[in-house]
Amino acid sequence: xxxxxxxxxxxxxxxxxxxxxxxxxxxxxxxxxxxxxxxxxxxxxxxxxxxxxxxxxxxxxxxxxxxxxxxxxxxxxxxxxxxxxxx
Amino acid sequence: xxxxxxxxxxxxxxxxxxxxxxxxxxxxxxxxxxxxxxxxxxxxxxxxxxxxxxxxxxxxxxxxxxxxxxxxxxxxxxxxxxxxxxxxxxxxxxxxxxxxxxxxxxxxxxxxxxxxxxxxxxxxxxxxxxxxxxxxxxxxxxxxxxxxxx
Numbered sequence: 001x002x003x004x005x006x007x008x009x010x011x012x013x014x015x016x017x018x019x020x021x022x023x024x025x026x027x028x029x030x031x032x033x034x035x036x037x038x039x040x041x042x043x044x045x046x047x048x049x050x051x052x053x054x055x056x057x058x059x060x061x062x063x064x065x066x067x068x069x070x071x072x073x074x075x076x077x078x079x080x081x082x083x084x085x086x087x
Numbered sequence: 088x089x090x091x092x093x094x095x096x097x098x099x100x101x102x103x104x105x106x107x108x109x110x111x112x113x114x115x116x117x118x119x120x121x122x123x124x125x126x127x128x129x130x131x132x133x134x135x136x137x138x139x140x141x142x143x144x145x146x147x148x149x150x151x152x153x154x155x156x157x158x159x160x161x162x163x164x165x166x167x168x169x170x171x172x173x174x175x176x177x178x179x180x181x182x183x184x185x186x187x188x189x190x191x192x193x194x195x196x197x198x199x200x201x202x203x204x205x206x207x208x209x210x211x212x213x214x215x216x217x218x219x220x221x222x223x224x225x226x227x228x229x230x231x232x233x234x235x236x237x
Contacts (some may be wrong), residue, residue: 084210
């Protein structure tokens with residue numbers, strides 16, 4: 001089954017990955033945010049550096065902040081970014 | 088209740104005037120303005136660039152005002168946050184709360200700023216003489232927010 005999601009990257013991640021958005025088809029074994037991060041880390045290089053768990057990354061699904069255990073479903077807009085620094 | 092994310096500057100005096108005149112039951116307005124400093128973490132800041140997550144930003148700020156409304160009774164609240172390139176002395180953010188009495192206005196204004204700092208998807212990048220750098224989140228901002236959760 002093709003599970004397509006839209007993934008957005010902001011701030012430091014957008015720069016280090018050289019990408020602001022992509023459409024991705026999730027493999028069957030990716031069920032939650034943590035799984036998606038492991039899958040992205042496996043791309044190697046900057047992806048591994050950002051998503052191997054050493055750097056602080058926040059995730060949002062459909063524009064709501066979520067914990068790493070949050071499930072990811074087909075059609076979701078998933079965003080990854082560093083801790084926020086507005087104000 | 089209004090939330091605005093914009094490149095341009097704002098007139099804080101005019102915004103407060105509009106807010107306080109919106110209802111004759113209003114007896115107090117508390118406001119906060121944040122501006123760009125020329126020094127941060129030991130480096131001279133030439134310019135600051137603010138990036139955000141369009142859509143989620145506006146939604147998060149509106150939710151923060153609604154959360155404040157479940158705790159305090161106030162008539163109206165306003166959040167303005169700028170994005171793009173800013174310089175020292177430029178205004179970045181304004182929060183204003185209008186209510187019957189000062190207590191709920193002061194508290195709601197602080198609450199809104201503490202949640203804005205830790206949940207609204209904005210990111211600052213500083214341009215310094217040594218080059219560009221992304222600003223790190225501060226633990227003190229998380230501590231400031233956590234006091235409302237106790």
